[in-house]
Amino acid sequence: QTCYGPAISRIFGALISIHGDNKGLRLPFKIAPYQVVVIPIFRGDDADTVLKYAEDIQKTLRKAGFRVHLDKRDGTPGWKFNYWEMKGVPIRVEVGPRDLKARKAVLFRRDSMEREIIDVADLKKKVTGIGKDIDKNLREEAESKFDGLVVDADSFGTIEDALDKGKIARIPFCTTEMEGLPCDEEIKDRTGGEVRGTRIDVEEKPDGVCVACGKVATEIVYIARSY
Numbered sequence: 001q002t003c004y005g006p007a008i009s010r011i012f013g014a015l016i017s018i019h020g021d022n023k024g025l026r027l028p029f030k031i032a033p034y035q036v037v038v039i040p041i042f043r044g045d046d047a048d049t050v051l052k053y054a055e056d057i058q059k060t061l062r063k064a065g066f067r068v069h070l071d072k073r074d075g076t077p078g079w080k081f082n083y084w085e086m087k088g089v090p091i092r093v094e095v096g097p098r099d100l101k102a103r104k105a106v107l108f109r110r111d112s113m114e115r116e117i118i119d120v121a122d123l124k125k126k127v128t129g130i131g132k133d134i135d136k137n138l139r140e141e142a143e144s145k146f147d148g149l150v151v152d153a154d155s156f157g158t159i160e161d162a163l164d165k166g167k168i169a170r171i172p173f174c175t176t177e178m179e180g181l182p183c184d185e186e187i188k189d190r191t192g193g194e195v196r197g198t199r200i201d202v203e204e205k206p207d208g209v210c211v212a213c214g215k216v217a218t219e220i221v222y223i224a225r226s227y
């Protein structure tokens with residue numbers, strides 16, 4: 001079977017947004033080079049004990065299979081917070097002298113910028129849960145952005161309208177096998193857009209006929225302009 005037009009997926013949606021916000025990147029937990037960064041917070045006297053506590057936390061998380069970095073550099077905690085937020089590290093663990101005494105830690109999640117105080121005994125469970133939740137949250141955001149970018153169309157006119165507004169048109173199409181090539185070319189001539197492919201991650205059942213040739217549609221394809 002000869003097909004043209006690359007298959008597209010939700011990954012496309014994910015790439016559109018790559019999850020940034022005005023503070024920098026927001027990496028999905030699953031793929032982040034560092035999933036967790038540990039920031040020790042101390043002044044003078046507490047340095048050794050807090051650092052030891054932070055190292056223990058790093059060890060515990062590493063043993064649980066997470067990619068963890070302990071930021072021991074000089075520099076204020078606030079500066080380090082900003083630094084790692086910009087890099088998009090999904091979870092930050094903050095530990096200071098008070099946390100140490102209470103066997104607690106502060107967990108911060110980059111996607112929603114929320115903080116919570118947890119028992120260190122729950123660390124592994126919490127990081128696992130929040131990590132999953134971050135990925136779900138970012139995926140849903142990307143999907144809704146993708147959906148907001150797509151407009152259903154069923155004629156050359158409505159395709160052109162959608163493309164003029166910077167959107168992607170979703171249309172019923174005869175076939176992405178070679179017989180469909182002339183239809184792609186006609187769409188290109190009349191709207192300036194091209195068949196970018198079908199979705200590979202979900203099966204989409206078309207309704208109606210091919211916008212170009214009028215034959216019964218067998219596929220849903222996405223039309224976009226190239227930039």
Ligand SMILES: [Zn+2]
Binds near residue numbers: 210211215
């Ligand atoms: Zn056709």
